[in-house]
Amino acid sequence: MDCSTKVHHIRLFPGNRRGWLAFLLRWLIIALVIGTGGFYVFRMPGRSYDLPLKPLTSEEAGLRDRLRSHVRTLAGEIGERNVWRYGALQAAAGYLENELESSGYAVTGQHYTAKGKGVQNLEAELPGLNANAGMIIVGAHYDSVYGSPGADDNGSGTAAVLEIARLLKGRPLSRSVRFVLFVNEEPPFFKTGLMGSLVYAKRSRQRGEKIAAMLSLETIGYYSDAPQSQHYPFPLNFFYPSTGNFIGFVGNIGSRRLVHRSLEAFRRTTAFPSEGAAVPGGIIGVDWSDHWSFWHEGYPALMVTDTALYRYNQYHGPFDTPDRLDYDRMARVVAGLARVVVDLAQK
Template identity: 55%
Template sequence: MLKINLLSRPALRRLTMLAIILSAIVGWVWFAMIRMPGISYRGQLPSLNQQELKLQKALRQDVQKLVSELQEHNFSSYNNLVAAANFLESSFTNAGYKVKRQQYQFANRKYDNIEVEIPGTKIPDEIVVIGAHYDSVQDSPGANDNGTGAAAVLELARAFAGKKTDRTLRFVEFVNEEPPFFQTPDMGSLVYAKRSQKAGEKIVAMLSLETMGYYSDKAGTQKYPFPLNLVYPSSGNFIAFIGNIKSGDLVRKAIASFRRHVEFPSEGAALPAQIPGVGWSDQWSFWQQGYPGIMVTDTAPYRYPYYHTAQDTPDKIDFEKLARVVAGLESVIADLAILEIDEPVEQTRAEF
């Protein structure tokens, strides 16, 4: 018996060393997924400038229109959904865009993704998509989910109207993200991404703006799925940039740009898509077609107590903070649309 134990010691040492190496690899991979460039802003927020004050007012008006006037707008409230699409189309048109409707049918009804485009001047075949779904979940007016995202896309399109970018910019309002369409072939963004792939389009970045308007400085207001709760803050006062592993470079470029331009708390991660919440919006559809995509969000059910309820109303939204985030995203989009995707994010963007 003693002989067997002596002979097993080298094997035990090898197993111990292997366990140490594997633990180090796992730790390094985990660190690589959550380590982001730059530093999240901490401290008192500065006063809004005049542009941000105008943006705050416009975002409030857009959300009020989508929610207070249209109330629930989805497949079960079809007329309201059509009215929401018409409002978005007319708003894009008034901003000077030519609107394209990507229409498809489900259960003998027509549904529309709504798209406007700024063709790139130098590399027009490379496309940056900024999108959000404009439908609400059943039995909810959807002020935060996703009136904030839909309004943000609209205001960002207005901000870029008449400007020129190296890459092509597309602003898209997607239909039918919520159940029963969620992660099915009839999800609006999946219909869109499939058609883009079939057409051979080169989408180099997709930003999904999802549930972006609820913030709190109180400890314990932010929740996470394990093990994210071990490393991220407990106060829900930040905007999150979330992608899958393959979209890690895009996550890092986007949050680095945001942190350079905006004094507002931000967190980011490139995580396995299997972690609950990572794929819970329209970026998931682009992943299915091999495109890089990230979600910009207040983390929705992990923070927002009125998520998917009848109480998801405009009075719950912090429009001041939402305006700060959207203003920051304008700079992020400018960086992505002007700089080469594989260039270092530290480079200064060109002026329009």
């Protein structure tokens, strides 16, 4: 049987003037669309601080010491904490409850069962002056992934919640501020019905609670001044610095206004490098924490992060230990976040 093969020649570029004009116009439109989208997504208010850091104030030094103490207790003395080390998970919950109570808060637990174990989210509230203004939630997960003591992930965020609660105690604010410590953020619970923050967010939706903003504090303790110490998922690498010395504010498109207001407040009040992004939630890493649960229930939420695995090579590993964190910089960030919460709570 006689078979013949047809070869199709693909023209990569136009062959005449009219074709070139159409070709250039098409790519100009594509460039404009990409540029406009990038402007909408990546343009942020204010400017990142880029001068040498000033010495810590006496208040910031005290904050640094308390943050270090919390992380050392959670990731050092208690260590890995999850349902597979149930005693440690319970010890962490007990420590957090005691710390919030010592700051003057009444603490309530949201109890449920996971893997046959009783687990709980913990919440404490600073009542606002306007009951109809909605609330701000400041949250972090206190469990650690299997096999890791979880100093940065997420002893750092948990310690920050404790200290922001202490800093704001007795502050008259328009909106209520609720401090929530979530269980079961890590796999295999992440994005399942047993994820602590999703259990909590669903209850908030069922109750009709008005949540004006949710801030998820997730891995905020590691910083580096080394060149090329910062990496990103595509295409964020084209828009952000390659030195991992900043704190990031990350939200989805629906939370763009919240990202802008939070970053503007941080940059206006805090001398520390910062970056922000309101990007599609499908970009890898953008939804990797408890803010995802609040997006799921239709609430505006963002993640505050040192970018975790995109900067920190001990992420989810056995050497995510308290000695690897930078508590001086962490104190600056937490003090700044307290000011952001005050700004958000003053409707």
